[in-house]
Amino acid sequence: xKYLLTLIITFRYVIQYAQNNAIGIAAVFNPQTESFGANxxxxxxxxxxxxxxxxTYYPSFNKIHExxxxxxxxxxxxxxxxxxxxxxxxxxxNGWINYKNSAVKNAKYSNWNLEGGTGLKTxxxxxxxxxxxxxxxxxxxxxxxxFMYKFGCKSGKTKSAKNYKYGKSKTCPAYDF
Amino acid sequence: MGKVKLVLLTIFKVLLLIAIMSCSxxxxxxxxxxxxxxxxxxxxxxxxxxxxxxVVDTNGTGAIVGTHGTRIYADKSKLMFPNGxxxxxxxxxxxxxxxxxxxxxxxxxxxxxxxxxLSTHCVIxxxxxxxxxQLQLKPNCTWYIEIPAxxxxxxxxxxxxxxxxxxxxxDINSNYFITTSTGYAGEIKxxxxxxxxxxxxxxxxxxxxNTSFTSTTDDLSNVPIFMYFxxxxxxxxxxxxxxxxxxxxxxxxxAIGINNLSELFYFYxxxxxxxxxxxxxxxxxxxxxxxxxxLNNL
Numbered sequence: 266x267k268y269l270l271t272l273i274i275t276f277r278y279v280i281q282y283a284q285n286n287a288i289g290i291a292a293v294f295n296p297q298t299e300s301f302g303a304n305x306x307x308x309x310x311x312x313x314x315x316x317x318x319x320x321t322y323y324p325s326f327n328k329i330h331e332x333x334x335x336x337x338x339x340x341x342x343x344x345x346x347x348x349x350x351x352x353x354x355x356x357x358x359n360g361w362i363n364y365k366n367s368a369v370k371n372a373k374y375s376n377w378n379l380e381g382g383t384g385l386k387t388x389x390x391x392x393x394x395x396x397x398x399x400x401x402x403x404x405x406x407x408x409x410x411x412f413m414y415k416f417g418c419k420s421g422k423t424k425s426a427k428n429y430k431y432g433k434s435k436t437c438p439a440y441d442f
Numbered sequence: 443m444g445k446v447k448l449v450l451l452t453i454f455k456v457l458l459l460i461a462i463m464s465c466s467x468x469x470x471x472x473x474x475x476x477x478x479x480x481x482x483x484x485x486x487x488x489x490x491x492x493x494x495x496x497v498v499d500t501n502g503t504g505a506i507v508g509t510h511g512t513r514i515y516a517d518k519s520k521l522m523f524p525n526g527x528x529x530x531x532x533x534x535x536x537x538x539x540x541x542x543x544x545x546x547x548x549x550x551x552x553x554x555x556x557x558x559x560l561s562t563h564c565v566i567x568x569x570x571x572x573x574x575x576q577l578q579l580k581p582n583c584t585w586y587i588e589i590p591a592x593x594x595x596x597x598x599x600x601x602x603x604x605x606x607x608x609x610x611x612x613d614i615n616s617n618y619f620i621t622t623s624t625g626y627a628g629e630i631k632x633x634x635x636x637x638x639x640x641x642x643x644x645x646x647x648x649x650x651x652n653t654s655f656t657s658t659t660d661d662l663s664n665v666p667i668f669m670y671f672x673x674x675x676x677x678x679x680x681x682x683x684x685x686x687x688x689x690x691x692x693x694x695x696x697a698i699g700i701n702n703l704s705e706l707f708y709f710y711x712x713x714x715x716x717x718x719x720x721x722x723x724x725x726x727x728x729x730x731x732x733x734x735x736x737l738n739n740l
Binding site: 296297298299328329342343352366367368369372399403404405406 | 451464465466467468469470471472473474
């Protein structure tokens with residue numbers, strides 16, 4: 266129910282603040298499971314937070330065949346020129362498709378996950394980002410390397426990330442120019 | 443805001459350090475391959491007590507005597523074909539005698555009435571045939587038999603098998619055996635598998651628990667598992683699900699397996715069930731002689 270409510274709120278803000286939104290894709294690597302996957306995400310801002318609903322899929326050629334559906338909450342912490350360091354907390358659902366092959370006791374298909382981590386991004390219209398997260402449930406990490414595209418971005422007016430001030434802009438800090 | 447950032451960053455760094463130090467590869471550890479076994483029936487068939495066949499062709503007065511001493515008074519006048527026709531000489535009496543736990547193991551007999559164990563003196567298969575047709579006892583007719591026993595107990599009854607798997611025995615309308623100087627004597631009301639048994643004395647005073655078996659090393663799907671209660675002279679198998687286990691009684695549990703190379707494996711454990719118990723089985727390679735000795739000493 267909470268998840269549904271979050272989705273509804275998310276949709277409302279998508280409509281209301283289209284200029285704050287970004288969409289992106291990333292390659293994901295989990296060194297513990299030695300698995301590669303793909304991540305799709307949508308980002309929008311509420312006050313000082315970026316809320317990033319996302320889906321990650323690890324295909325069946327990996328040792329762990331699974332997917333994640335969840336939401337990240339990102340907060341920018343450190344600004345340096347056009348770079349922004351942010352922290353992220355992620356919660357979501359994990360569908361572990363080939364759990365039967367694992368020696369993990371009580372392994373099952375449906376799982377809930379909580380992750381924490383950090384990321385680095387720039388302030389361009391199409392901006393790259395790298396994210397490193399730790400999954401508390403599985404005690405695994407994952408790297409996300411990708412890029413995002415900002416809707417309504419004015420190209421050619423890039424300014425440094427540190428010029429951003431929370432509460433004065435309706436866009437995510439990293440998206441401001 | 444600066445202090446908040448500093449605190450958050452510090453917390454974040456600590457968490458990140460903890461995270462990096464406690465990564466796990468547990469999920470990609472593959473399941474341990476279980477040892478697998480072939481169906482045991484072919485091996486057990488070579489060890490089974492053979493069926494004894496007696497051709498009855500005269501109207502003699504003596505009993506048919508099996509190799510274990512079972513005496514059968516095979517009265518032709520009480521036999522009929524399934525369609526009700528009378529039987530004429532000659533006809534055959536077929537007999538299988540299982541007097542020891544070992545003999546019952548090879549037939550995978552379970553001495554139980556639903557989920558209650560039965561103290562069992564012997565299990566016998568008694569049939570009659572003519573021209574390869576099974577014969578029956580006429581309605582309200584019985585055959586008199588004598589069963590040897592060195593120390594017969596009171597209140598032993600004739601329990602009939604209601605399953606071809608020999609794992610459920612009932613005593614509906616059955617007779618008590620009387621004790622004699624040589625053992626038991628009584629009337630059987632139907633041909634087929636029957637046992638000389640009883641529910642253990644004072645059974646309702648025992649606390650009962652559940653006992654089960656599992657294995658982290660062996661696939662038990664083709665491995666018969668047995669429990670023998672020496673105090674009750676009762677052998678049970680897991681075919682129907684184990685019956686309730688009386689608490690604080692000696693139990694000899696064992697399992698026998700054979701792999702695709704015809705190598706034998708076994709598991710053996712003696713214990714007393716003091717509460718609901720799951721026993722972990724780890725099969726060990728062995729020989730035919732060892733298993734035979736093990737079963738002889740139950």
